[in-house]
Amino acid sequence: MNLTLKVWRQKNASDAGHFESFQVADVSKDMSFLELFDILNERLINEGKEPVAFDHDCREGICGMCSMYINGRAHGPWDETTTCQLHMRAYNDGDTITVEPWRAGAFPVIKDLTVDRRSFDRIIEAGGYISVNTGNAVDANAIPINKTDADAAFAAAACIGCGACVAACKNSSAMLFVSAKVSQLALLPQGQPERKERALNMVAQMDKEGFGSCTNTGACEAECPKGISLTNIARLNREFIGAGFSKED
C-alpha cells in the first residue's frame, strides 16, 4: 500500500520545528510502524537527506523507549500496544498518517520525534525505591505477601516509563506514572517504612518538573501500553492525602 506520512521535523531543542510530508510506496502490512520509518530513513539517506530521528530500542514493547504520537494517539490506534508493536495492517492504502513527538514541557524535544524523558528518572530519584543496601535483605520468604496485593503490585510495576500517559493527557500530567510506582511500593510490606515520604516527595518532584495536574479524564489509562489502571491514581491520592495530614514535619 501507499501512504502519506506527515512527520514533525525539528533540528534541535531550540528550533521551532515544522511538519514534512513524505510519500511512502509499497508498504507491507507485515511491517511494524518503526520498520516503516527504517525504510523511510534508508531512502532519505540514499537521497542525501537527513533521516528522521526517533527513539526506539527493544522493539518488543518493554523498554519504553519508543514514543510516537500517531494521528492523535500515543503509540497509535491499537490498545495496549507500543509503537514498535504496532503493525501496518492497522492502516489502509492511501492513508495519511501524522506523527508527532510526545508533547509536554517536561519532555523537551531533542530532535524530530525524540524527546528527553529524564524528568521521570528524577521523580524516581525523589523516592521511587526502597532503601535497602545490598546484603541487608532478610530471607525472601520471611515476609509472606497476600497474593492479591502482590498481583496488584505487579500490575502497577508493569509500567515501562514510556511517557504515553503524559503524552495522552490533555494536561500533560504524570500522575499515572507516579501512581504506578507509589502503588507498587505502598502495596508491599517492604515499602511501608518510607511510605509517607515517598508519596509526598514524588508528588513534589512531579510538580517541580512542570507536569500538569490530573483532571481524571482517563486518557492515560486508555493509552497506557501496559494497561496501568486509574485505581493507582486513586491510591496515590489516598497515599498523598494520608501522608500530608498525618506526617508531623
Next chain:
Amino acid sequence: MKWSQFFNTSIGKKLLVGATGFFLCSFVIVHLAGNISLLYNDEGHAFNTYATFMSHNGLIQFIAWGLKVVILLHAILALQLTFKNLAARPVKYAVKPGNKTSSWFSRQMAMMGSILFIFLVVHLAQFWWAMHYGVDVPTASYGGTEEYRDLYLVVQQAFTHEYNVIIYVIGMIGLSFHLIHGFKSACQTFGLNHKKYNGIINFIGVWFFGILIPAGFALIPVVIFFKQY
C-alpha cells in the same frame, strides 16, 4: 510537609477543588429542595417563607457568605490548575484524539465551569440582589401579620420572558455537564475508587447530580413559562 506546601501541590489544590465541589453539590440539593416550592399553587407562601428564612437566619447567612467564598475558591483554584495544565504543554498537538481516549464531559470542566460561573453572576444579580437589596420588590402577606418580600412574584415574572428561560436552561446544561464528570472526578481525587463502590459513585454522579438535579432546576423556569399560556 507544611500545610502551606501541601495545599500548594497539584494534588493539594485538587483536593480543595474537590472538597469545595462536594460542598457545592450538597448546596444544590438544598437549593433545589427549596426551589421546588416555586411550583406550588400557593401564591408563593411556601417559597417566600423559605426565602425569608434563608435571608434572615443568622446561621444561614453565615453559610451563605461561606458559600460565595467556596464558589470563588473553587473557581480560582480550578482556573489556576487549568492555566498550569495549559502551560504544561507549550507546543500543542496538530491532531487531537477527540473522544477516542476520554469523554467529552471530562475535557470540558473548565468550559462548563466558566458557563456556570457566568450564569451564577446573572442569577445572583437577578434574584439574590433583588431579595436583599432590591428597592421595588413588592410584598406579600398570607393572612398573618407578617409581610414577605415577594420574591416568588419576581421569579414568576422573570420567567415569563423566554430569554430568561433560555439563560437558565443553558446554565443548567452547564451544571449537568459539569457534574456528570465532576462528582466522579472529585471522588477519584479523594481516592474513592473501589470496584465495589464505583457503580454507585458513577450512578450518583451521572444520574443524580448530572441529570436529576439540573433537570429539576431547569424544569422550574420552563413550567413557569408555559403556565402563562
Next chain:
Amino acid sequence: MLNAKIPAGPLETKWSKYKSTVKLVNPANKRKIEVIVVGTGLAGASAAASLAELGYKVKAFYFQDSPRRAHSIAAQGGINAAKNYQNDGDSVFRLFYDTVKGGDYRAREGNVHRLAEVSAAIIDQCVAQGVPFAREYGGLLSNRSFGGTQVQRTFYAAGQTGQQLLLGAYSALQRQVALGNVTLYSRHEMLEVVKVDGKARGIIARDLISGKIERHFGHAVLLCTGGYGNVFYLSTNAMGSNVTAAWKAHKQGAFFGNPCFTQIHPTCIPVSGDHQSKLTLMSESLRNDGRIWVPKKQNDNRKASDIPEDERDYYLERRYPAFGNLVPRDVASRAAKERCDAGYGVGASKLAVYLDYAEAIERYGKIEVGKRGLTNVPKDEIIRMGKEVVKEKYGNLFDMYAKITGENPYETPMRIYPAVHYTMGGLWVDYELMTTIPGLYCLGEANFSDHGANRLGASALMQGLADGYFVIPYTIGNYLADDIQTKAISTDHPAFVEAENSAKAILEKFINIKGKHSVDHFHKALGKIMWDKCGMARNEQGLKEAIEEIKALREEFWKDVRVPGTLDEFNPELEKAGRVADFLELGELMCIDALNRRESCGGHFREESTDEGEALRDDDNFAYVAAWEFKGQSNYELHKEELVFEIVHPSKRNYK
C-alpha cells in the same frame, strides 16, 4: 596458559575463603575513589548501586535516555536460585552441576559454584527492593521449572521477570543518585578505554545529544555492556545492543573469550520480509504444551489445517523420544534448521516450523470437562473450554504473536524459527571479573564467564545480578586497596588526549567517507554472512569463506558507507556506524574462533564433529577457554585457559 586466579582449596569454600581474606578499602578512602560503570542493565545497575552504597564515587554511562531501558528489561522467563523452597531436592551443588552440564562443560567450575552460592541472596535482595515476584495464595514465593530442569527453582514475575529485576536495580541506582553517590551520564556512548601506565584509568564517551566528546577519569572501569548478538543483524537483542565498549577494550589489550559461543533460541517469530529489523522471542514455556511439526512432504504448500495427521512429522518427538519437544535450546534450534534446509519448512519463506496448540487445547478442554463433571459435551464446546485454559496460561504470548503476524494462534498453528538470542562469549575475565587490562572489569553478558558453551534458561539474570550485587563489591576492593594513594588523574593527561583524538578520528572518518550505502546496508550484509556461515551450524569451508567475505565487506564499508549529518549533533546514524564498524571486526574473530574449535559443544555446532547427526564434543583437545588477544587488524593470538573439572566429570549430553 592464562591464569584465572581461582582460589585454592575445596570448591565449596573457595568463595567464602576469598571473601574473608580479600583486601579491603577503608571507608574514608572509598570516598576518594572513582569508579566508572558503563551500561546500566542488571549487571551495571546492580554494580553501580552496590559500589555507591559502599562509598565509592560512581559514574554510570548508558546510551539510552534512562538507565531503566537497558535490554535486561526484555528477559521474560525467570531467574534461577538454589533456594529449595519447593523441597524438591535443590541445592547449591545441584544448581552448580546443572549449569556446568548445561554449558556443555565449557565453563569454569569455581565461577559457576560461586554463582550458585550467591543465587539465593539475589532473590532476597530483589524481594527486599520490592520486586513483585509471583506468589502463592499463602503469600510465599512461587517457583516453576524452566528449561527442562528437574527441580522448580525459577522465580518469576509473569513474563516480565527481567523488567522487574531491572527496575529493582534501577531503583537502587536512582536512590544512590539522590544521595549524590552516583552521577548519571544519560545518552552517552563509550568510545574508548583510556589506559595510563598499563591500567584502565578512564573512558572517552560521546554525549549523543550535543555530540561532544568527553574524557572521564576513574580509578577502575566496569564494562557491563551486554552481549553482541546484533552482529547477526537480526536477533532478539535491542536495536542499540552493541559490542563497542567490549571491542574497544579488546583492542586495548583485553582478551576476548570464546567469541563463537552464541545461543540460538528455538521459539521466535519468523522473519516476515526484507523490512525485518529484529526478531521477537516467544517464551520457551510454549514448548511445554505445544507440539512442533513440519509436513512429511517437501515443499508442501497446503494450509496447516489441510494436512492430515499422518502426513505430519513431529520431528523432535521422533528424534528425541525421551525429551521430545523439551530438548535444550541448541538441540531444538538445530533440528528446526535441519528440517527447513531439507525443504520441509512452512510459511511463505519456508523458514519456519509449526508450533501447534490444537492437541493441547483439546486436552485442556477434556480436563475441564472432567473437572466440571460434564457429560456428552460436543467437541466444539470442549475446544472452547480448552482455548480458555490456554488463554489463561499463555494469553499474553498468543496476543503478541497475533499482533506481529496478524494470525490467530488459537485457530492455526504458530510459525516459529530459531533466532540469535544470547552470546556466551565475551571479554575474558578472571575469578575477580577483571579483564587482562588491570583495573578494567567486565560483568554480565559482556563477559564470557559462567555459561560455557550454552546458557540454561533463567541463568542470565542470575549471572548479571550475581556479578553486580555480590561479586564485584568484594573483588574490586582487592584491586583498589593498592590504589588508595592514586590521586585522580587529570583528564589533560596525554593518554586521555590521545584516546580522544583516536576516537574523534574514527567519527570524522565516518562522516567524510560520503559513500553510497547506509550503515544498515552493511549491517544486513554482515548479518547474512554470519547467519549463513557462523550460525546454527558451522563448517571449515564456510567459516573460511566467511572470514574472507567479512574482510571484503569491511573494506567496502570503510570506502562506501554514507553517514549523514555532522559530529556535533544528535546523530543516530553516526552511532550505528560506530557499532557496525566494530561488529565488522568482531564477526571475523567469531569465525576465527569457530574455525579453531573443531568440536561441537553447546551452541557451537561443527558439522565435522558429529556422532550420528548429534553434536560431538572433544574434551581431549578443546577443554579450554579460547581467549584471543588483538595483535592488529585480522591478527589475533590464541591464549588458552585450561578448564579443570575436579568435581563434575564431562559426559555426553543425551536426549534420546
